[in-house]
Each structure stands twice: as structure tokens, then as C-alpha cells.
Amino acid sequence: MHLPYALSALPVGACDCHAHIFGPFEQYPLATTRTYTPQESTVHDFYALLTRLGLQRGVLVQASAYGTDNRAMLAALKHCSENNRVIELRGVVVTDRTVSDDELNAWWEQGVRGLRFRHAPPSSGASHYHNTVGLEDFYALAPRMREHGFHAQLWTHASCWNDIEKGVLDTGVPVVIDHMARVDPDRDLSTQPFRSLLDALKRGDIWVKMTAYRNTSRFPGMEDMAQAMAKFVDCNPDRLLWGSDWPHINFPSEVDTQSLLMHLLGHLGGADMVKRVLVDNPAAFYGFETVG
Numbered sequence: 001m002h003l004p005y006a007l008s009a010l011p012v013g014a015c016d017c018h019a020h021i022f023g024p025f026e027q028y029p030l031a032t033t034r035t036y037t038p039q040e041s042t043v044h045d046f047y048a049l050l051t052r053l054g055l056q057r058g059v060l061v062q063a064s065a066y067g068t069d070n071r072a073m074l075a076a077l078k079h080c081s082e083n084n085r086v087i088e089l090r091g092v093v094v095t096d097r098t099v100s101d102d103e104l105n106a107w108w109e110q111g112v113r114g115l116r117f118r119h120a121p122p123s124s125g126a127s128h129y130h131n132t133v134g135l136e137d138f139y140a141l142a143p144r145m146r147e148h149g150f151h152a153q154l155w156t157h158a159s160c161w162n163d164i165e166k167g168v169l170d171t172g173v174p175v176v177i178d179h180m181a182r183v184d185p186d187r188d189l190s191t192q193p194f195r196s197l198l199d200a201l202k203r204g205d206i207w208v209k210m211t212a213y214r215n216t217s218r219f220p221g222m223e224d225m226a227q228a229m230a231k232f233v234d235c236n237p238d239r240l241l242w243g244s245d246w247p248h249i250n251f252p253s254e255v256d257t258q259s260l261l262m263h264l265l266g267h268l269g270g271a272d273m274v275k276r277v278l279v280d281n282p283a284a285f286y287g288f289e290t291v292g
Contacts, residue, residue: 009271010053010054010055010274010278011271011274011275011278011279011291012056012279012291013056013057013278013279013283013288013289013291014054014055014056014057014278014279015055015056015057015058015059015241015242015278015279015282015283015286015288016049016050016053016055016057016058016059016242016243016244016246017058017059017209017241017242017243017282017285017286018059018061018178018209018211018241018242018243018244018245019046019049019058019059019060019061019243019244019245019246019247020038020041020060020061020062020063020245020246020247020249021041021042021043021046021060021072021073021076022038022039022040022041022042022063022065022066022072022247022249023040023041023042023072024040024042025040027072027075028066028069028071028072028075030065030066031064031065031066031067031069031130031131033130033131034064034065034067034130034131035064035065035129035130035131035250036065036249036250037065038063038065038247038249038250039247041246041247042076043075043076043079043080045247046058046060046076046246047080047084047087049244049246049257050087051086051087052258053257053258053261055278056086056087056088057087057088057089057090057282057288058087058088058089058090059089059090059091059092059113059243059282059286060073060076060077060089060090060091060092061073061091061092061116061153061243062091062092062093062094062116063249064094064129064130064131064132065131065249066094066131067094067130067131068093068094068095068096068131068133070091070093070094070095070107073091073093074091074093074107074110074112076089076091077089077090077091077110077111077112078110080111081110081111088288089111090111090112090113090286090287090288091107091110091111091112091113091114092112092113092114092115092116092153093107093112093114093115093116094115094116094131094132094133095115095133095141096133096137096141097137097140097141099141101144101148104144104148104150105148108148108149108150112150113149113150113151113285113286113287114150114151114152114153114176115138115141115145115150115151115152115153116133116152116153116154116155117132117133117134117135117137117138117152117153117154117155118132118133118134118154118155118156119134119135119154119155119156119160119164120155120156120157120160120182121157121159121160121163132155135164135167135168138152138154138168138171138173139167139171142171142172142173145171145173146171146172146173150173151173151174151175151176151285152168152171152173152174152175152176153175153176153178154168154175154176154177154178155178155179155182156177156178156181156182157181157182157183158180158181158182158183158184158188158191158193158194158197159184159187159188159191159193159194160193161181161193161194161196161197161200162192162193162196163193165196165197165200169200169205169206174207174285175205175206175207176206176207176208176209176241176285177197177206177207177208177209178209178211179209179211179214179215179245180208180209180210180211180212180214180215180228180232181194181197181208182214182215183215183228184215185215185216185217185224185225185227185228186217186224189227189228189231198231198232198235201232201235201236201239202235202236204236204238204239206239207239207240207241207281207285208232208239208240208241209240209241209242209243210229210232210240210241210242210243210264210277211242211243211244211245211260212225212228212229212260212263212264213245213248213251213255213260213263214245214251215228219253220253220255220256220259222263226267229267230267233267233268233273237268237273237276237277238276238280238281239281240276240277240281241277241281241282241285242261242264242277242278244257244260244261245260264277279291
């Protein structure tokens with residue numbers, strides 16, 4: 001692993017491609033039925049985080065504690081577009097097949113670029129999450145997603161990629177995989193589903209969010225993730241994105257977001273690769289202005 005690239009030298013336009021907004025709860029209460037209860041984490045808190053990390057762009061992703069009530073995230077996008085001249089934001093909503101074309105059009109105008117879906121094998125122990133939307137709704141929505149220009153963000157596991165690959169790719173919708181496909185560094189790396197996932201990445205059929213800490217059993221050092229990180233980076237760095245997953249909801253340990261960014265930088269090495277993953281790839285995928 002290379003020595004970490006200095007945060008003070010991050011390129012202009014660097015982006016955190018995965019964060020969540022919660023609150024203010026007086027205006028935007030959480031779903032009554034939910035798997036976890038997060039602390040209030042507002043758009044102002046996110047601005048402060050990005051500034052501290054030296055980032056100018058962010059992508060807000062709807063979390064299951066809000067279900068399909070996207071108002072808090074949409075309000076954050078609106079606040080940013082009207083009040084912040086330093087930070088740029090995009091959004092990813094959660095909705096089902098009943099969404100209207102008028103809503104899809106309005107969301108695009110507000111900065112939404114993707115719809116989030118979830119698929120986990122029952123053996124993962126993670127099928128209990130409330131308020132998520134599954135692949136059947138994705139397949140039903142895919143023609144309209146293509147028409148409107150939306151991508152699909154998919155929370156899934158590397159272990160079940162072979163089961164869903166054809167259906168997902170046949171939609172013709174651009175797909176980004178959350179959290180490095182929840183890859184288990186001790187069990188998945190030599191399996192056929194993981195090799196198929198890497199093949200899809202190498203072909204450019206999918207994008208992957210490099211959020212390592214959700215997958216490690218050796219937090220905070222994450223030494224067990226070194227091989228997985230290298231496999232993704234070596235496979236196709238032009239299809240990789242980074243997301244902090246701030247504010248680190250439903251995680252048993254306190255997380256320092258700056259350390260997560262430093263961990264990524266340590267696996268990217270030089271300035272050219274850092275710019276590709278933190279600036280160029282997010283600009284291409286989320287429609288930010290290209291930085292020279």
C-alpha cells in the first residue's frame with residue numbers, strides 16, 4: 001500500500017459520493033417503523049464535514065430510516081442550490097413503481113440522479129431492513145429510469161451477484177453497487193460470484209462505491225480489506241467512486257470520516273489516480289461540471 005496522499009493536496013472538485021441527511025426532526029420525522037434510529041445530522045453538518053475534508057461535492061443518499069419519504073434529502077439539495085456557492089450536491093432517492101413521471105421530472109430538476117434499491121440473500125442476515133425497495137420495482141421502473149436519465153444504486157452482496165447479474169444488466173440502466181458489494185474479505189475473494197462482479201466492473205458494466213469499513217472485521221485499521229481494495233482498483237479505476245457513508249449509522253464503533261478517506265488514498269497512490277476516483281468519475285456519473 002502506498003503512503004497516504006495528503007488531504008491538503010486534494011484536487012479541486014473532490015466528491016464524497018455517499019452520505020445521509022437526517023433532520024431537522026421537527027420538520028422531517030423518521031419513519032415510525034425503522035431498523036435503527038440515527039442522530040440528527042443536517043445539511044449544515046454535512047457542509048462542515050466536506051469543508052474539513054477538503055471536498056467540494058457530495059451525493060446524498062436516501063437512508064431506510066426515512067423509507068420513501070425523501071423530503072429531508074430534497075430540502076438539503078434545495079438549500080445547497082439556493083444558499084451555498086462552495087458546495088455542490090446531488091441526490092439518490094428511494095421510491096417504488098408507483099412514482100409518477102411528474103415526480104421523476106421534478107426530482108431531476110432538483111439534482112436527483114439515481115434511485116436506490118436493495119437485494120440481499122436471506123443467508124446474509126440483513127434481510128430485515130425496513131422500508132427498502134427491491135429489484136422487482138427496479139425492473140418495473142427501468143424503462144422510465146432510462147427515459148429520464150436516472151441510474152440505479154444497488155445495495156447488495158457480492159455472494160449473490162451471479163443470481164442477479166443478468167436481470168440487473170439487462171435493464172440497460174447504469175448501475176452503481178453500494179459498499180463494495182458488502183464483500184467479505186475472508187470468504188468472497190476466491191469465489192465465482194466475486195470474480196463475475198469483477199468481470200462486470202472490468203467491462204464497465206457497473207460502478208462500485210469504495211466504502212470499505214462496512215466490510216471489515218478489523219476496524220479501524222481494516223488490514224483485512226487490503227486485497228479487496230487492490231482487486232477493485234486494479235480491475236477498473238475508471239468505474240470507482242468513494243463514499244464516506246457519513247454519519248456512519250447503525251455501526252458499532254465510533255468512526256472518524258477523515259481516517260476513512262485516508263484509507264482510500266493509501267490504496268490509490270499518486271495524484272492522477274486520486275483525481276480519477278475523487279473528481280473525474282463522480283463528475284461523469286453524477287453530472288457535475290468537469291474539472292480540468
